[in-house]
Amino acid sequence: MEDRAGVGTAASGAEGPAPRRRRGASMADVARLAGVSSQTVSRVSNGSPGVIEETRTRVLAAMRELGYRPNSAARALKHGEFRTLGVILFNLSTTGNVRTLEAIADSAAREGYAITLMPVAVPTQTDVRGAFTRLGELAVDGIIVIMEVHLLDTSTISLPPHVQVVVVDSDAGDRYTVVDTDQRGGARAAVDHLLELGHRTVWHLAGPPDSFAAQRRTEAWLAALREAGRTVPPLLFGDWSAESGYKAGKLVPDDCTAVFAANDQMALGLLRALHERGRRVPQDISVVGFDDIPESASFIPPLTTVHQDFAEVGRRCVDGVLGQIRNQSAGPGTALVPTRLVRRSSTAPAPSAG
Structure with a gap:
């Protein structure tokens, strides 16, 4: 007859305490292994300048060896940014939208930002506001909206106020920062x-x-x-x-x-x-x-x-939303990329x- 007592008693703790869960590596652990201060580890994690390359390489090697993952959420709360941009779009099947999205992703990566894509199946005010809400919950610093269709009017869709946003392919430059091809x-x-x-x-x-x-x-x-x-x-x-x-x-x-x-x-x-x-x-x-x-x-x-x-469209979109984030934006207006x-x-x- 199979003895199941070991399973049950181990789970209940009758034969002693359960094994301690392994603690993840901390910033202090990385600092000790790399022979630097915790402040230097933090600067490397944040991509801050002023760290000599030899030190940066040693810290990164220690992170890999210990399996250390910087806490991006904690960094964002401390420094006020998540290094992520949201992209809302309504159609992924057209060549223009796909190439614009690719260009935005490339430009964001060069600036040290990731993108979070939020497709909207039905272009209604409710769904667009829902997309903004979800992106807010996912913690993005700004949002780029690839509109393509006639939506940005008072009777159809308006974007939430006080959001750092750039709109692609729209004639709403009187209200938003717009980037478009000529x-x-x-x-x-x-x-x-x-x-x-x-x-x-x-x-x-x-x-x-x-x-x-x-x-x-x-x-x-x-x-x-x-x-x-x-x-x-x-x-x-x-x-x-x-x-x-x-x-x-x-x-x-x-x-x-x-x-x-x-x-x-x-x-x-x-x-x-x-x-x-x-x-x-x-x-x-x-x-x-x-x-x-x-x-x-x-x-x-x-x-x-x-x-x-398309590469220039993507660059201007990212520059536009980062300008707003950094309080360098000139406000509403349309930037046309020459053809x-x-x-x-x-x-x-x-x-x-x-």
Whole structure:
């Protein structure tokens, strides 16, 4: 018969006290092993300057040997910051949002900050406020919101007051610190390029109507054609995906010689549809995209497109929120990151202009 007494009595303490739980290494333990003061260990833990490299290396080696983990929460309470930024966004499926998030993470890391991502499934006032509350509970120093869609108005969503926040892709610069790509300037460069090649007009494959970026690109396309006195074709719409670009490509009329697509993914689908219809790019029809994704140079033909500097957007977002944290912010306003046209093989003079 199995003897279970040992298990029961050990748990109850009948055979003596339970083994003492091993105490974690303390700052004093690290200091003794490294041969330095506890103050020096604290400075190394906090990433403070003024510690010579040899000493820093010795302290870090002692931390690793002892398995010492600095108490970040305690440091935050003492120094007033958690070295973490929250990022709220509503869509992780678009190229622009993913690349912006990546750029923010890279820029934050260079500043010694981590990021905490908080996706919001339903863009409502309640859910946005809930995301701010949860990020507050997770102890972040500031928040970056990637909006993309029309939400920042008094009837839909307003951000909580007294929060260090930067908004990406919004026209709410009168109330918040906003960072955005120069959407209008980029779209204008795309349309002007096609008109300069002799195309009588330019069709536009627009993004979703509720997108700030899509709206600004459409507005610039429309203004460029009107100022040039050109006929304004009906809009084609997509949802940023290559599939939607492919469907729109089936609707492009045979007399169209130029299309400006609001992003590269839709331009990719458009190129496929035009190829299936026997329309040669750029001999019969020119195509310009927007974003300059890494793959755009490998399209057939390589895509002329508008380059967005996502790295600079990320840097300005992080600089903006850190400026607020450090009381160096100039307040509400919009910072536009310039774009540039990248000319490749998908555009050429209009057939009649050849």
